[in-house]
Amino acid sequence: MLKPEEIERALVVTAHPDDVDFGAAGTVAVLTDAGVEVAYCLVTDGEAGGFDQTVSRTQMAAIRREEQTKAAAEVGVTELVFLGHADGGVEFGMELRHEISRVIRQVRPQVVITQSPNINLDSVYGSHADHVATGQGTWAAVYPDARNPFAFPELLTSGYEPWSVDEIWIMLADATDTVDITDQLERKFRALMCHVSQHRDPAALEERVREWYLQLGRDGGLPDGRSAERFRVVDAR
Template sequence: MLDDAEIKNVLVVTAHPDDIDFGGAGTVAKLVDAGADVVYCLVTDGDAGGFDRKLDNGGMAAARRAEQMAAARCVGVEDIRFLGYRDGMVEQSLDLRRDIARVIRQVRPDLVLASTPERNYARLGPSHPDHRAVGGATLDAVYPDARNPYAFPELLADEGLEAWIVREVWLMGTMTPDRYVDVTATVDRKIEALRAHESQTAHMDNLDEFVRSWLATNAAAAGLPEGRFAEAFQAVATA
């Protein structure tokens, strides 16, 4: 498993704006504070999400892109890439694998964060079909696509993108976490990032309490002292 000091470049791949902020913004802030370069890759613009019926899909997409950019600034991330797939209609396709493999070869990350491709039967929220499709496509893009120069040869021939080996993947929303990150020092910035997603969280009067309770439960599962907060992942080594 990667030591913290080995994590220099990080790519986060999620289906929707706000997925990373619910699942791992505290960890992202901690990585950025430690000197890592973090890039976000969002497969959709979140055009099918939100509660404002006055916005059409195009208006919602623009609003959610802006919210994600504001949320990213809260945790120190500036490089955000949108792939433009339709929210609610994502499939684990060859096209999606190629598009994610392209970003992996561009960013050349040591670590990738993504949603788990498995259904979470304890908590259905992480099991949105887009989450599972993006999680599965990301794992396929990590292995074998991004590392194999013969996979999607146009990435090398037409775009000059050499193969790249991602060393580790951390999956969010898993039922079987084995990697806990103490985010006590960054939990306030995580909540600030979540509040930036006004279309998704403005109605949540108890957002602060909800997030702290959830992360305190993770910290207890990790054996951390009372008063600490943690985010939970399943770590997948790629070697």
């Protein structure tokens, strides 16, 4: 796993607003504090989320973009790209690969953080179809698409030069590496709480996920009382 001081730029690709804040916002804060430029790519606007049926789906999309933008600012991120795919309808295919490849070539990151491309049979919630398709699309964009000058030649003619990512960090899936986020935990929670439209009971959510991050710390071998986020790190060089 590359150390923050070895990284100039990182890109986080997730299916929905708030996915990054549950899975990696503490790590993002660690990176931005170290001077890493971090960008977010959101495949959908999350318009199928929330619980207020009086809010139109068009309104919800705008609300969730605003919430994600505020959440990103809490951890030092100001560059966000929204691809605008339908929430609940993300499909792994050439369109998604093309769009994520363009963002990779634009951002030129050493590290891409994303969701698992595999279904986890132990977690229905962790295997949302949009998450899996996003993980698959990002994997294919990292290799072979973004680095191949002959893939999507219109990107090259538009000025998006090929780019090779060094590492893919997959959130939570079969984790091999642990990031201590204890000193960033409150910023992570401020980011999570920006997603007002998604939380029926913010206090209960915070209590539940605080324990989750403590458990991830224990799973990663950190001293008792330390909180963590965990990743499967894949060498893409």
